[in-house]
Each structure stands twice: as structure tokens, then as C-alpha cells.
Amino acid sequence: MRRMKKAFAVAAACGLCAAAVLTGCQKKEREVVIYTNADDEAIEAMKGALDGGGYEGKYILQSFGTSELGGKLLAEGANIEADMVTMSSFYLDSAQETNHMFQDLTFETKSLAEYPAFYTPITAQEGTILVNTQF
Numbered sequence: 001m002r003r004m005k006k007a008f009a010v011a012a013a014c015g016l017c018a019a020a021v022l023t024g025c026q027k028k029e030r031e032v033v034i035y036t037n038a039d040d041e042a043i044e045a046m047k048g049a050l051d052g053g054g055y056e057g058k059y060i061l062q063s064f065g066t067s068e069l070g071g072k073l074l075a076e077g078a079n080i081e082a083d084m085v086t087m088s089s090f091y092l093d094s095a096q097e098t099n100h101m102f103q104d105l106t107f108e109t110k111s112l113a114e115y116p117a118f119y120t121p122i123t124a125q126e127g128t129i130l131v132n133t134q135f
Contacts, residue, residue, distance in 0.1 A: 032059040035082040037066045042123050046086070066091070077101050092119050 032055075036043060043063060050059055062082075064072065070091040073080065077099030085092065085102075093116070096102050102118035109120035 031057075032083045033081050034059055034061045034084045034086065035064060035069055035072070035080070036061060036086040037064055037069045037088070038086055038123070042086075046122070070094075073101075074098055086122055089115070089119065089121075 034046075036046070038046070043061065047061060050056070050061075066087065069085070069087055073085065073091060073095035077095070078101040080101065092102070096116070096118060104117035105120060109115075111120050115121070
């Protein structure tokens with residue numbers, strides 16, 4: 001399950017970075033700025049995917065706490081420095097509703113469920129409850 005989660009994160013990160021580069025960052029000869037609130041494991045998977053996909057040195061990945069990044073999205077709106085944001089859909093939905101700041105993705109995301117056109121999941125969140133029936 002962990003391998004599948006990493007593979008999905010890797011594929012999504014490569015696709016998102018490629019889309020950002022193809023939609024204008026390449027013309028400006030600057031690095032793609034990615035803001036994230038992801039945990040360390042997901043960040044390492046994204047970096048590995050981007051570097052392995054030929055994007056090493058072509059992006060800046062900045063990590064923030066959830067509330068800090070959520071506040072930044074709402075306060076800065078379309079003036080935010082980031083070209084891409086990875087975080088919980090709740091914050092993305094709120095920022096989009098308030099600021100209309102995100103562009104629709106222009107590539108196939110191959111997600112298993114329907115999502116708004118401006119984002120797609122990059123990690124899967126699983127949970128489980130274990131019950132010890134022997135005590």
C-alpha cells in the first residue's frame with residue numbers, strides 16, 4: 001500500500017510540474033515555485049519524482065504548516081508567488097471560491113473520482129481501526 005501511495009504521488013507530481021512548466025514558466029526562465037503542506041514522506045516522493053523526471057534545479061518546493069499555507073492562499077489570492085500548491089482540498093476550494101486564483105488543469109489526471117478541474121489528488125489517505133479481540 002505504501003508503494004502504491006508513493007507511485008501515485010510520483011506520477012502526479014511529475015504531471016503537475018510538467019503542466020506548470022508548459023503553461024509559461026519555461027518562457028520566463030525561472031524555477032517553478034511549489035507550496036505544500038505535505039508530510040516529509042510525501043515531499044520526498046515529490047522531489048524524487050520531479051528530479052527523476054528531469055526537473056532537478058527547475059523548481060523550488062516550499063513547505064508550510066496547514067494553517068499558515070491556508071491563510072496565505074486566502075490573504076494573497078492570485079498574487080501568491082506559487083505556481084502550484086499541494087494541500088487539502090478544503091483549503092483549495094475555499095481559496096478558489098474567494099479569489100478565483102487557480103487555473104484548470106489541462107492534462108489527463110486519471111483520478112478515480114471526479115474533482116474540480118483545478119486540482120487532482122496526489123496522495124491517498126488511508127486509515128484503519130484495529131481491534132484486539134484476545135483481551
